[in-house]
Structures are given as structure tokens and as C-alpha cells.
Amino acid sequence: EVDLSVVEPYAEYLVQKQGVKQVFLNGTTGESVSLSVEERKRLAEEWCKIGKGRLDQVVVHVGCPSLKDSRELAQHAAAAGADGIAVISPSFFKPSSSTALRMFLKEIAAAAPCLPFYYYHIPSMTSVHLPARDVVRGIEKEIPSFRGVKFSDQDLLDFGQCVSSCPSDWSLLYGVDEQLLGALAMGATGAVGSTYNYLGRKVDHMLLAFNKGDLVQARAVQCQLQEFLSFAIGHGFGLPMNKQLMSEVSGLPLGPPRLPLLPCPEQDVRAVVGKLLSILGEE
Numbered sequence: 001e002v003d004l005s006v007v008e009p010y011a012e013y014l015v016q017k018q019g020v021k022q023v024f025l026n027g028t029t030g031e032s033v034s035l036s037v038e039e040r041k042r043l044a045e046e047w048c049k050i051g052k053g054r055l056d057q058v059v060v061h062v063g064c065p066s067l068k069d070s071r072e073l074a075q076h077a078a079a080a081g082a083d084g085i086a087v088i089s090p091s092f093f094k095p096s097s098s099t100a101l102r103m104f105l106k107e108i109a110a111a112a113p114c115l116p117f118y119y120y121h122i123p124s125m126t127s128v129h130l131p132a133r134d135v136v137r138g139i140e141k142e143i144p145s146f147r148g149v150k151f152s153d154q155d156l157l158d159f160g161q162c163v164s165s166c167p168s169d170w171s172l173l174y175g176v177d178e179q180l181l182g183a184l185a186m187g188a189t190g191a192v193g194s195t196y197n198y199l200g201r202k203v204d205h206m207l208l209a210f211n212k213g214d215l216v217q218a219r220a221v222q223c224q225l226q227e228f229l230s231f232a233i234g235h236g237f238g239l240p241m242n243k244q245l246m247s248e249v250s251g252l253p254l255g256p257p258r259l260p261l262l263p264c265p266e267q268d269v270r271a272v273v274g275k276l277l278s279i280l281g282e283e
């Protein structure tokens, strides 16, 4: 069951311990597609309420297989005071073309026309492999509130073409934590990722170094992250393990994932926690 009582201490932890003041809610890590519409609304309300004066931005993912549910969540996010909304492609009945996907996105954006709207591209989860560049090129003419892409894919050719064709006020948020530095070089304006729940501080050092033009330092941090993630992937890293690491580092009980996901075996989690702590100790 969703436990709303941990939202406030978790938000405090993100701000105080990780330097994270922008939250992407009800996405992959938040198990959105396993939650009911009602649960997603309660979470959005709680985070928007808790975020006031504490967080800079709460962006709520509102994508659902049902267009009607998505529109309802978009409207609700606007009323709850969210700073933006994002949508992934539906994945059981898949859009047959980028035009079909744009039509779907447009209907949702129209339910909350005042909120900045982001397309959340994550083909490894949706199995919708339409190039993001085809989805977003010129989309601002159809969706006036369109403001960017959360790009969770390794294809830097596709990412680069989103960057080079987009209006200057878009956010290009990269979402493959193990290769963020490559995307920064290609023009990413920010990052959203599951590991920033416990590596936020660390990655801030990389962003700082990159912004100063210190590529040697930035690469050193990215390589540490790669070492950690490649170890974790070897031990079954995925949403359940990520959640276990989030609980471990924050000290807050975030609970198990919802079925059909299962928690990772304790011995794998212990090994990965050990690796994580050793990397965090190498400041």
C-alpha cells in the first residue's frame, strides 16, 4: 500500500542530503503504471503540498493506457499545483506512428493547457521504438504547452537530433544515468534518473565540473557511477533493487515494490549497498 506519511521525510532527505529540489513523480521509479488513478492523485497532492517552499519543481507523470485516465490525471495535477506534466507512450496497444502518438499526447496536454508538458521517451520499458525526434519535431505547433523531453534511451543520435531541432526554451532531460556526461556534451539541460535518489549529491559534482569545463573531473565522477551501475546490473539492478537502495541510504521505510515485481534477494542488495557506500566514501 502507498504510505503517504513517508513523503514529507523523504522530500526533506532529498533536499538536505542529496541537494535534489526537483522531483519527477509517479514515473518509473514511482511505479506509476502499477498504481490506481486514485493512488496517483493522492501522491500528486501530497508531493505538491509538501513541495511548497521546499522544492523548486514537482513534475507529475500522468501517462496511462487509457486516454481518459490520463486526461483526468492531467487535470488533477493542474488543480493540485504541479509545475509540469509528462507522458510516456502507451505500450499494450502501441501507437503505429509518431503521428498517432502525437495525437494521444495532444489530447492529454489539452486537459491541462497551462502546465508545461514533456514527452517521456523510454523505449526500453514501453517497447515503442518510434524515434523521439519524429515525435517532437514541430510538436509545439500542435501542443502550445510543449516544453521538452525526458529522454531515457542510449541513442545519442536521436537525442542530438531532438536537441538540434528544438526551440530554445525546451528542457532536454537525460535519463540514462550511466552515460549522462555524453548527453551533457550533446546539449542535455538536465537529468532525471532513478539513481539520483541516492547519488544526487555525487552527480551534482559532475554537473559542476562539466559547467566549469573541467572534463577530467566530470569524467572521474561518471566513471565512478559507471563502475557502481555495472556492478549493480550484474546483481540484478532494476526498480526493486533501486527502491531497496533508496530505503537503505535514506533510512526511511519505502517498502517493497507492488506485484508482479518482487524484491531482490537480500544478499544481492547487501553486495550492491557495499559497492555504493565505497563509491560514496571516495569523495
Ligand SMILES: CC(=O)N[C@H](C=O)[C@@H](O)[C@H](O)[C@H](O)CO
Residues within 6 Å of the ligand: 028, 029, 122, 124, 125, 152, 175, 176, 177, 178, 192, 193, 194, 195, 229
Ligand atoms: C529504465 C529506467 O528505469 N531508466 C531510468 C530513468 O528513466 C534510469 O534512471 C535507469 O534506472 C538508470 O540509468 C540505471 O540504468
Ligand SMILES: CC(=O)C(=O)O
Residues within 6 Å of the ligand: 024, 026, 027, 028, 029, 030, 152, 175, 192, 193, 194, 195
Ligand atoms: C527515474 C525516472 O526517470 C523515473 O522514475 O521515471
